[in-house]
Amino acid sequence: MARKALSLLPSPLLIFFVFALVSACVSPQRDPAESPPQLVPSDWKPSLEQVQTSIQDELETKAQKSQQYLNRTSQNLSDLTDARLFITYILLMQNLDGKEQKTLFDEQKNWLAKRDELARSEVVSKGGSLAPLEYASAFRQVTEKRLAELEQRLAQMTRKNK
Amino acid sequence: MNLTAQQKRICEQVINVFETGSVQGDYSSISIFPDGPGRIRQVTYGRSQTTEYGNLDELIQMYVDANGTHSNELRPYLEKIGVTALVDDSQFKRLLRDAGKNDPKMRQIQDEFFDKRYFQPAMAWADQNGFTLPLSALVVYDSFIHSGSVPEFLRKRFAERPPARGGNEKTWVQQYVDTRNNWLANHSNAVLHPTVYRTQCFKQQISRGNWDLSQLPIKANGVNVLGG
Numbered sequence A: 001m002a003r004k005a006l007s008l009l010p011s012p013l014l015i016f017f018v019f020a021l022v023s024a025c026v027s028p029q030r031d032p033a034e035s036p037p038q039l040v041p042s043d044w045k046p047s048l049e050q051v052q053t054s055i056q057d058e059l060e061t062k063a064q065k066s067q068q069y070l071n072r073t074s075q076n077l078s079d080l081t082d083a084r085l086f087i088t089y090i091l092l093m094q095n096l097d098g099k100e101q102k103t104l105f106d107e108q109k110n111w112l113a114k115r116d117e118l119a120r121s122e123v124v125s126k127g128g129s130l131a132p133l134e135y136a137s138a139f140r141q142v143t144e145k146r147l148a149e150l151e152q153r154l155a156q157m158t159r160k161n162k
Numbered sequence B: 001m002n003l004t005a006q007q008k009r010i011c012e013q014v015i016n017v018f019e020t021g022s023v024q025g026d027y028s029s030i031s032i033f034p035d036g037p038g039r040i041r042q043v044t045y046g047r048s049q050t051t052e053y054g055n056l057d058e059l060i061q062m063y064v065d066a067n068g069t070h071s072n073e074l075r076p077y078l079e080k081i082g083v084t085a086l087v088d089d090s091q092f093k094r095l096l097r098d099a100g101k102n103d104p105k106m107r108q109i110q111d112e113f114f115d116k117r118y119f120q121p122a123m124a125w126a127d128q129n130g131f132t133l134p135l136s137a138l139v140v141y142d143s144f145i146h147s148g149s150v151p152e153f154l155r156k157r158f159a160e161r162p163p164a165r166g167g168n169e170k171t172w173v174q175q176y177v178d179t180r181n182n183w184l185a186n187h188s189n190a191v192l193h194p195t196v197y198r199t200q201c202f203k204q205q206i207s208r209g210n211w212d213l214s215q216l217p218i219k220a221n222g223v224n225v226l227g228g
Helices: A002-008 A012-026 A049-061 A067-093 A098-121 A131-161 B005-020 B056-065 B071-077 B090-102 B104-128 B134-147 B169-185 B190-207
Strands: B030-033 B042-045 B218-220 B223-225
Touching: A049 A067, A067 A098, A067 A131, A067 B005, A067 B030, A067 B190, A098 A131, A131 B030, A131 B190, B005 B104, B005 B134, B005 B190, B005 B218, B005 B223, B030 B090, B042 B056, B042 B090, B056 B071, B056 B104, B071 B090, B090 B104, B104 B134, B134 B169, B134 B190, B169 B190, B190 B218
Parallel strands: none
Antiparallel strands: B030 B042, B218 B223
């Protein structure tokens, strides 16, 4: 009877195989010593700077600027700056190990909440057509500072990895 | 504030130019700004701009009730506006654009709606504070459209009291326009500087003594306003 029961148990080799498979599935964390996974191919470098400069130039030289034009253009510039920040954040993220990635994620999450607070504090024309312009330009200024900061960190990281 | 139909029309046309660049205004204009609740993106619509999470539902209700060309198509959206985000609903935005561009009923409804939402509150404020001159009405209306009110922080920067508290109307308007002009021209956000075309237009009218808005055309941001 005992022998029959033992024969129903899987072999030690099978147990080891299943354990290894389950471990691999439930524990996706990489070995910290491993190099980070490539999220973005290294030769893919999207650029938004030219379109941003072009919009900025038009904003500065256009003769007649209605409030709607100013609001839309300012929002477009803010969106572009935010997109540039997003790209830089992803590029920086892929150069970090798991623990550093978590730190940067938390840091960015906190910063995003603060950015909104800062931009909102600049709006004095509540309920008026000037409010979107006040918000968008403050949002952009704060975002540009953060972009410069992350770009600097990315440049340092790239030099270090070379 | 007793304005003639012509004086009121001039006020509206000057503001239309400031806001949209044209005397008629842009009734089909749609902009997307992240100024909804919790800073979510929302639709901003119409000649003087009302928002999805603000009063757009009221405007569309008025239009649906008026049996405009697109009223039936917009009716199902009434229960969604301000509840479900419509910022990425291309059908909804197309209907708003088409109605603003092609349906005179939508233009008439917007005129009534923006009059009730902006012009009348501005004139009520002007009445309470003892203003009577048409140019004062224009300056106050502009302030309500641009800043949502006559901001208290600007009123604290000049000495003259409003007429209802014994001040001189023309002096108050002149000082308010100068104060507003300095605030916009020297704002820490340089992108606000170009908006001084509004206060510069008022300064020109003050300097030519156009208190009853009878001297036409009025040059507003490079566009001639004739009141016709």
